[in-house]
Amino acid sequence: MKVEVISIGDELLIGQTVNTNASWMGMALRDIGANIDYGTVIRDEKSMMRDAFDLAFSRVDVVLVTGGLGPTKDDITKKVLCEYFGTELVQNDEVLAHIRGFFESRGRKMLDVNILQAHVPSNATVLHNNFGTAPGMWFEHEGKILVSMPGVPYEMKSIMTDHVIPRLEDRFELDKLYYRTLQIQGMGESYIAELIKDIEEELRTDELSLAYLPSPGLVRLRVSAKDTSVNREKIQGYISRIEDLLPKHAFGYEDDSLPEVIGKLLRDRGETVTTIESCTGGAVAAAITSIPGASDYFHGATVTYSDAIKSGVVGVESKTLKQFGAVSQQTVEEMAHGGRTLMNATYGVALSGIAGPEGGTDEKPVGTVWIAIATSEGVFSKKCLFEKDRSRNIRRSVLTALNLLRCEILGLNVEKS
Amino acid sequence: MKVEVISIGDELLIGQTVNTNASWMGMALRDIGANIDYGTVIRDEKSMMRDAFDLAFSRVDVVLVTGGLGPTKDDITKKVLCEYFGTELVQNDEVLAHIRGFFESRGRKMLDVNILQAHVPSNATVLHNNFGTAPGMWFEHEGKILVSMPGVPYEMKSIMTDHVIPRLEDRFELDKLYYRTLQIQGMGESYIAELIKDIEEELRTDELSLAYLPSPGLVRLRVSAKDTSVNREKIQGYISRIEDLLPKHAFGYEDDSLPEVIGKLLRDRGETVTTIESCTGGAVAAAITSIPGASDYFHGATVTYSDAIKSGVVGVESKTLKQFGAVSQQTVEEMAHGGRTLMNATYGVALSGIAGPEGGTDEKPVGTVWIAIATSEGVFSKKCLFEKDRSRNIRRSVLTALNLLRCEILGLNVEKS
Numbered sequence: 047m048k049v050e051v052i053s054i055g056d057e058l059l060i061g062q063t064v065n066t067n068a069s070w071m072g073m074a075l076r077d078i079g080a081n082i083d084y085g086t087v088i089r090d091e092k093s094m095m096r097d098a099f100d101l102a103f104s105r106v107d108v109v110l111v112t113g114g115l116g117p118t119k120d121d122i123t124k125k126v127l128c129e130y131f132g133t134e135l136v137q138n139d140e141v142l143a144h145i146r147g148f149f150e151s152r153g154r155k156m157l158d159v160n161i162l163q164a165h166v167p168s169n170a171t172v173l174h175n176n177f178g179t180a181p182g183m184w185f186e187h188e189g190k191i192l193v194s195m196p197g198v199p200y201e202m203k204s205i206m207t208d209h210v211i212p213r214l215e216d217r218f219e220l221d222k223l224y225y226r227t228l229q230i231q232g233m234g235e236s237y238i239a240e241l242i243k244d245i246e247e248e249l250r251t252d253e254l255s256l257a258y259l260p261s262p263g264l265v266r267l268r269v270s271a272k273d274t275s276v277n278r279e280k281i282q283g284y285i286s287r288i289e290d291l292l293p294k295h296a297f298g299y300e301d302d303s304l305p306e307v308i309g310k311l312l313r314d315r316g317e318t319v320t321t322i323e324s325c326t327g328g329a330v331a332a333a334i335t336s337i338p339g340a341s342d343y344f345h346g347a348t349v350t351y352s353d354a355i356k357s358g359v360v361g362v363e364s365k366t367l368k369q370f371g372a373v374s375q376q377t378v379e380e381m382a383h384g385g386r387t388l389m390n391a392t393y394g395v396a397l398s399g400i401a402g403p404e405g406g407t408d409e410k411p412v413g414t415v416w417i418a419i420a421t422s423e424g425v426f427s428k429k430c431l432f433e434k435d436r437s438r439n440i441r442r443s444v445l446t447a448l449n450l451l452r453c454e455i456l457g458l459n460v461e462k463s
Numbered sequence: 464m465k466v467e468v469i470s471i472g473d474e475l476l477i478g479q480t481v482n483t484n485a486s487w488m489g490m491a492l493r494d495i496g497a498n499i500d501y502g503t504v505i506r507d508e509k510s511m512m513r514d515a516f517d518l519a520f521s522r523v524d525v526v527l528v529t530g531g532l533g534p535t536k537d538d539i540t541k542k543v544l545c546e547y548f549g550t551e552l553v554q555n556d557e558v559l560a561h562i563r564g565f566f567e568s569r570g571r572k573m574l575d576v577n578i579l580q581a582h583v584p585s586n587a588t589v590l591h592n593n594f595g596t597a598p599g600m601w602f603e604h605e606g607k608i609l610v611s612m613p614g615v616p617y618e619m620k621s622i623m624t625d626h627v628i629p630r631l632e633d634r635f636e637l638d639k640l641y642y643r644t645l646q647i648q649g650m651g652e653s654y655i656a657e658l659i660k661d662i663e664e665e666l667r668t669d670e671l672s673l674a675y676l677p678s679p680g681l682v683r684l685r686v687s688a689k690d691t692s693v694n695r696e697k698i699q700g701y702i703s704r705i706e707d708l709l710p711k712h713a714f715g716y717e718d719d720s721l722p723e724v725i726g727k728l729l730r731d732r733g734e735t736v737t738t739i740e741s742c743t744g745g746a747v748a749a750a751i752t753s754i755p756g757a758s759d760y761f762h763g764a765t766v767t768y769s770d771a772i773k774s775g776v777v778g779v780e781s782k783t784l785k786q787f788g789a790v791s792q793q794t795v796e797e798m799a800h801g802g803r804t805l806m807n808a809t810y811g812v813a814l815s816g817i818a819g820p821e822g823g824t825d826e827k828p829v830g831t832v833w834i835a836i837a838t839s840e841g842v843f844s845k846k847c848l849f850e851k852d853r854s855r856n857i858r859r860s861v862l863t864a865l866n867l868l869r870c871e872i873l874g875l876n877v878e879k880s
Contacts, residue, residue: 053502056674057674057676058485058486058489058502059489059498059499059500059502060489060490060493060498060499061485061486061487061488061489061490061491061493062486062489062490062676062683062685063486063676064481064482064483064486065481065482065485065486065502066481068475068478068482068504069475069478069479069480069481069482070478071478072475072476072477072478072479073477073478073479074478076477076478081476081477082476082477082504083476083505083506083511084503084504084505084511085470085475085476085482085502085503085504085505086501086502086503086504087485087499087501087502087503088500088501088502089500094500094501101518116652116675116677117652117653117656118652118653118656118675152848152849152850153848154651154654157653157654157657159653159656159657160653177850177852198677200852200855257479259479321745321766323745326749326752327748327749327751327752327753327757327761328738328740328745328746328747328748328749328752328764328766329745329749329752330745331744331745331748331749331766332743332744332745332746332748332749332857334744335743335744335745335746335766335768336744336853336854336857338818338819338820338821338853339821340744340768341768341769344744344768345768345769345771345772346765346766346767346768346769346772346776347745347765347766347768348763348764348765348766349738349745349748349752349763349764349765349766350763351752351757351758351761351762351763351764352758352762352763354762355762355763355806359763359805359806388776389772389776402755403755404755404756436753436755437753440749440753
């Protein structure tokens, strides 16, 4: 099965939007053992679209098209497809009912342009769009397939997952790939590579693939091979061996996130957490509560940005702030204790640091972040030195704090004050 | 000048790397009045590369190629280009000296494969790479141009900025594009289209372009045309007219974000804000503090997730919670007042809602969010009905709360209780 992805939209070519759709589709197809052979990006322009469809049909079996299906005038994909396949638009009552329901459930008025979204080419199979008003459309053309989907990422993803992927799996014999991913926090790519270099050598001799997929504060380590029972067992074995080498850093598998992992641990134990944030400004609490059902283990939190609030709301001693400053072990430990008491939680996670770009000194440069975790037993604290970039510092602080909380729950943080 | 960008690399097609290079080049070219006409992504494969070069030369004047120039065996771009242009590799002493210096300055050993990077096709103009060992290469071919650059983003950017952009500007007469973007919150694409349909008609008659660029909770509206003083004035005029139609929704221009806009307003007025969040769990505070210098107008905040914390920390009356529930106008208004008093802020922004996916009832379905803004004068509150998806509900709640705060600061919220 050869595949081409055609992404339509001026915004992609002028750099206003990054083409994350194409990379998501690449991953989704790889999971079912298929690959994208060509990626094409063109403008919302009739002749370009026709040429791109001709070229794609000349070289691949499946053409996945995104973009240009919105209700506004600059979205012309449906019209061009209709002409290209020599067919005409007919109203689809099911789609119309869905669109009507979409607006009703939101208490919003349906407009004429939205009714037009229920008009679909007569020879297309409609692919239901759970999250929007423009349906996906599946065309069969001389033994080949073209699928048109909206460019809005979550709409495209839902149509791909619910309809396109299952249909492609039915239609083609694909060599499924098996892979396992280990999620690692707080250890850089090259450190991991050094630590596991013997395992990596062995793994490659076994004809398995290993990929490092880094993002700020995280590395995903993916081991993959053709899906056979022998390979499954081997891959599982390697993942376990790597995991055993880094218990403080390997926190999960596949798409696990730290907030999810922590949520499960806390719920299982009937424990709760609160946060007391300075430099992260609420981002740790927001990460914890991004998980459905977080209210089981999270009841409240504080953002203590100024010294006055650190003292007034969570009871940091003025003399501590005066003597050691806001970004210090002493202050962050008092924040953790004070916030934990105020919110009556099992764990109090406090952060205080210099996110930047301003505010650094020689002694405490931008990127210095103190993190403390208080329990009824005492407090564990750690100093981190991140980078210059504010948003990356905030992101890394959030992940580090969550991972330290994970280690605390699991009893892996040993030195306490 | 017609341009095609060819991005070479398996990692782009399997979704391991997002093609940010192509979007960066799109922006860089737009700034000099050029557009990418075609974006193509292919594998590191000789026949695919040759076909892609043929196709590109048949339809554009300038072909910008990235990727496949590393020292490893799977990087074959240079070899394929050499064959394609019927030329041979010769050692370039200047490049060799640069590579030698590159390794020396880093205290690393130069390998044989690195010496090979100093071999360049004899008919190519070498473009110096300040940040890496693989030089850029500029080929002239039957009146057309092909430039090959490394795929490492900062190396590509430096070669583009230092060499490619200035050379293209010298070579072609470019019609610089002028554009203005209006940022709009809380009004969907189709509503905007309906509201401005006469303006849009007029604008298209004037041969200007209008694009709707939506993301959850936001729409960017972009008007563009060839950069002439007449068009600049026209575009500015249209942007003002559209802005005047939606004062409660149009919050900024170009890349403005709501946290930035609010930050400026508060700083100018010497005012402060605090947040009291339930369903957003700290995400509003995190958005406000994502901006450098937020400590000027943000001193602290609370996340009041449970009823006990709503009562205990910000003083919501137990009888209010009992009678109206946590997701109600009465509760959210008391949260706003209580949090504002606790943090001694000019504005108290409170949110309480059902983010989902669980917890909805017939009366208060998932997506119901109450937002209140308290000042010394009283409180403004609004009920929103969003969607089913938790993360989108949180994101839209954050943006809506920030925009209501903007309206409050500007005196646009009229009905107060």
